[in-house]
Amino acid sequence: MAGEGSATTSSLSEEELTLTVKWSGREYTVRVCGDDSVGELKRRICQLTNVLPKRQKLLYPKLLASKLADDSVLLSHLPLKSSLKMTMIGTVEDEIIVDQVEDPEIVDDFEFGQDEAVDIKDKEVNKQKLRRRIYQYKIELRNPCREGKKLLVLDIDYTLFDHRSTAENPLQLMRPYLHEFLTAAYAEYDIMIWSATSLA
Known part of the structure; x- marks a missing residue:
């Protein structure tokens, strides 16, 4: 057996x-x-x-x-x-402008005194990534902005969707009352959804 x-x-x-x-x-x-x-x-x-x-x-x-x-x-x-x-x-990696911090509670002591005076936006490696993204990106206007409305830009990652969730269904990643929030916001603002993550 x-x-x-x-x-x-x-x-x-x-x-x-x-x-x-x-x-x-x-x-x-x-x-x-x-x-x-x-x-x-x-x-x-x-x-x-x-x-x-x-x-x-x-x-x-x-x-x-x-x-x-x-x-x-x-x-x-x-x-x-x-x-x-x-x-x-x-x-x-090439589509990530600034690398996400894996654990914000962990601090590297060796970084102080060396890069402390340099903001993230001023680091050359991040400038290069931003220049590459600007050069490669092609803007496609799908819907014209409404006259008199301000533009509200929302990041999909961790704002509209919780990507660290253990949910099995992508629909379960949505934040609570997401549709109600977007409906209320659209009454006063044009909405643009932004993400560095490829989800399509």
């Missing part, structure tokens, strides 16, 4: 799985094995999209987001199916 159980486990771990990952309006085919980890899946997604594993958030039907957030979990322990599509939310 022990021999049969071992054979079953072995076949599951060696089985190749072909997943479809949606990101930025495109679909990517990713081939993995059952004995690969979530971290290896993210590494292969990175090879196709250039989105670093640390920037990736994976969404999958009927699967807890916390399991996909743990890079050490083996894919053979997850109910993945080739017939279902996985969504990846993430941004390539």
Whole structure:
């Protein structure tokens, strides 16, 4: 009996799985094995999209987001199916103007005295990223502004949507009363949604 159980486990771990990952309006085919980890899946997604594993958030039907957030979990322990599509939310490094602070409570003592007098906006590396973004960006006017209305610019990341949530469905990422807020704001302002994250 022990021999049969071992054979079953072995076949599951060696089985190749072909997943479809949606990101930025495109679909990517990713081939993995059952004995690969979530971290290896993210590494292969990175090879196709250039989105670093640390920037990736994976969404999958009927699967807890916390399991996909743990890079050490083996894919053979997850109910993945080739017939279902996985969504990846993430941004390539070149599209990030200023890197987000992973933990604002951690302070690097060595930074004081060196960069203390230099604001983030004045750092050359951030200026280069901003110049590259301005050069590459193409403005497409979809809706003209209403006369007499001021423009309200809202950042989608962590303002309209909670991207650190463990919700499985993207609709569950919305902040409470989001629609009511946008409806009330639109009565007085034209609204523009901005994000550095590729969600399309």
